[in-house]
Amino acid sequence: MLSSAATSITVVLIVFFLFIEGAGVFSKKPIEEGFLLAVHASNPINKLEPSQVKDIFDQKITNWKQLGGKNEPIVLFRTEDITEFYSEEELGENFEYFPAKIDEYVSKTPGVIAFFSDKYKAKDFHGKELEINKIKIFEFLSGEEWFPTAQPIAQMGVKALIYGTLWVSFGAILLALPIGLAAAIYLSEIAKKRTRNILKPLIELLAGIPSVVYGFFGLVVIVPLIQSVFGLPVGETGLAGSIVLAIMALPTIITISEDAMRTTPRAMKEASLALGASHWQTIYKVVIPYSASGITAGAILGIGRAIGETMAVLMVTGNAAIMPHTLLAPLRTIPATIAAELGEAANGGLHYQSLFALGCILFLITFCINMLVELVTNRGSHKKH
Amino acid sequence: MQKIESKGINFYYGETQALHNVSLSMKENSVTALIGPSGCGKSTYLRLLNRMNDLIDNTKMTGSILIDGQDIYEKNTNVDDLRKNVGMVFQKPNPFPKSIFENVAYGLKVNGITDKKTIEERVITSIEQVALWGEVKDKLKKSAFELSGGQQQRLCIARALAIQPSILLMDEPTSALDPISTSKIEELIYELKKQYTIVIVTHNMQQAGRVSDTTAFFYMGELIEYDKTKTIFTKPSQKQTEDYITGRFG
Ligand SMILES: Nc1ncnc2c1ncn2[C@@H]1O[C@H](COP(=O)(O)OP(=O)(O)OP(=O)(O)O)[C@@H](O)[C@H]1O
Ligand SMILES: [Mg+2]
Numbered sequence: 001m002l003s004s005a006a007t008s009i010t011v012v013l014i015v016f017f018l019f020i021e022g023a024g025v026f027s028k029k030p031i032e033e034g035f036l037l038a039v040h041a042s043n044p045i046n047k048l049e050p051s052q053v054k055d056i057f058d059q060k061i062t063n064w065k066q067l068g069g070k071n072e073p074i075v076l077f078r079t080e081d082i083t084e085f086y087s088e089e090e091l092g093e094n095f096e097y098f099p100a101k102i103d104e105y106v107s108k109t110p111g112v113i114a115f116f117s118d119k120y121k122a123k124d125f126h127g128k129e130l131e132i133n134k135i136k137i138f139e140f141l142s143g144e145e146w147f148p149t150a151q152p153i154a155q156m157g158v159k160a161l162i163y164g165t166l167w168v169s170f171g172a173i174l175l176a177l178p179i180g181l182a183a184a185i186y187l188s189e190i191a192k193k194r195t196r197n198i199l200k201p202l203i204e205l206l207a208g209i210p211s212v213v214y215g216f217f218g219l220v221v222i223v224p225l226i227q228s229v230f231g232l233p234v235g236e237t238g239l240a241g242s243i244v245l246a247i248m249a250l251p252t253i254i255t256i257s258e259d260a261m262r263t264t265p266r267a268m269k270e271a272s273l274a275l276g277a278s279h280w281q282t283i284y285k286v287v288i289p290y291s292a293s294g295i296t297a298g299a300i301l302g303i304g305r306a307i308g309e310t311m312a313v314l315m316v317t318g319n320a321a322i323m324p325h326t327l328l329a330p331l332r333t334i335p336a337t338i339a340a341e342l343g344e345a346a347n348g349g350l351h352y353q354s355l356f357a358l359g360c361i362l363f364l365i366t367f368c369i370n371m372l373v374e375l376v377t378n379r380g381s382h383k384k385h
Numbered sequence: 386m387q388k389i390e391s392k393g394i395n396f397y398y399g400e401t402q403a404l405h406n407v408s409l410s411m412k413e414n415s416v417t418a419l420i421g422p423s424g425c426g427k428s429t430y431l432r433l434l435n436r437m438n439d440l441i442d443n444t445k446m447t448g449s450i451l452i453d454g455q456d457i458y459e460k461n462t463n464v465d466d467l468r469k470n471v472g473m474v475f476q477k478p479n480p481f482p483k484s485i486f487e488n489v490a491y492g493l494k495v496n497g498i499t500d501k502k503t504i505e506e507r508v509i510t511s512i513e514q515v516a517l518w519g520e521v522k523d524k525l526k527k528s529a530f531e532l533s534g535g536q537q538q539r540l541c542i543a544r545a546l547a548i549q550p551s552i553l554l555m556d557e558p559t560s561a562l563d564p565i566s567t568s569k570i571e572e573l574i575y576e577l578k579k580q581y582t583i584v585i586v587t588h589n590m591q592q593a594g595r596v597s598d599t600t601a602f603f604y605m606g607e608l609i610e611y612d613k614t615k616t617i618f619t620k621p622s623q624k625q626t627e628d629y630i631t632g633r634f635g
Pocket of ligand 1: 398403421422423424425426427428429430441
């Protein structure tokens, strides 16, 4: 009682902390701290979305009229570009004339968009500082670009990562569930006692292998195999991740479903057989329904492992943060992203917080799955009593 | 011709022999009681008649069992069909975790009957046959577990009857039931005798006396005596039989 209360409180605290930290993303501007974006004073545009800024600097947007402004080609300007326009003497030995020169340059270039540090902003700056919107939750979720350290503006679109996670996990379950179920049926209903006594411990052993080892296996065996079978330029694909995860989830699925199937009372099976049902009909109509909640639990724990799995997936999926359109392309999952990037993200910074926000999303996904399972198994067990 | 005819049956669980040279025949539309002390092989024998022992690993049988003149242990016997013909009711009521209706319909469905009307008719007839209709007709959709033990057992009998077997095996069908439920089932057995050949295992001597036409007494895996029930209970020819039925035994 006490320990379960303590556990619940701890879990709630962890989740609370996770969400507080993750929510920080939405209270910050995606522009690096201490920097600003400015345009010519006559430019009618006051405000830009993060994605628009990115498109401008990627030169996908080249004219202000595309943004609803004047017909004026956009001129990009970064701090270091100043040396193209002014000599070193003009800028001063210690860059003391930087602010004045930047101001001068911005003032005489109507189409300019300038990205520079606050400390180079002249006291009487003649340009117009652009307002940058905060990251909106919707943008965060629907954005397809994940460049959390991009200059001048970080791109925090997690859609590709969410999809990557779901694709890999879904593929893994699609592979693992039928195989796991078949193996469980074989072990519990068909295999001779001796065969079972050999196989079961072996399978249980597989569950204890560290995921890095599975990752290595995937890298050495599955990745090259996929590359040659499908004739791909690279074998590091979502499919490789799915296969490795499926292999990892199998022992869990098999052991738990098999245990559940073996709890089917003998009386139930005999009742079915005595009515002239065949062995397979009995498996299908009695054993599987009877162990449905156990099978679901096994599948969930399998999925749970798949969705939260980090190392193995990191090693074999290629980690390209792009929208997956096929399992035969590299993709990137949420856990892999967190694992790969947390080390290099500045503590408390935007990038850091965005990784926590990713953690929240991961948490919500698994939470929803668990709720779903709870619903399904409850309905199942309700029938039993 | 006898309905069931077993000849020289030996049965082994692994190394242990559970039945020794048992020969026993039953007439059509008769009730045969199998009696004897615990562990003497009654259930083992009964379960041979619908090949239920096939499910147990590492068993062996010699001898032959004929039903309607057909050797049921012949290589090309269809076991599923055999079990359709030889229904079984177990010691403990074992309804499926399904509705009352679905429990009875189960056997029909697995035997390939898909016509809804046929299924419904047969379900109703079977439930009526076991005198359960009045008690369950308003809750056919309810779980079978909501019934009392006695009702569950009658439901299990109905389930067995639904697929229209010609033989009904019952392994201590009333041992888990109260006296009223027990007498209901005994009446039922008496009714069913008209259409079915019944083999019943029981520890209850009165029950054997009440419901059966013939009685077989087993002891330590051997068939000690087999005769008309009246004879067995009034003037048994074997001392062991007499000791057992008078309660001077084990
Ligand atoms: N599955 C089994 N595996 C091994 N031995 C078994 C098995 N089932 C029964 N036996 C043995 O076979 C013998 C006969 O058992 P059986 O169940 O036929 O007795 P029974 O007459 O039905 O007894 P009871 O009245 O207690 O039900 C017993 O010695 C029992 O231990
Ligand atoms: Mg028994």
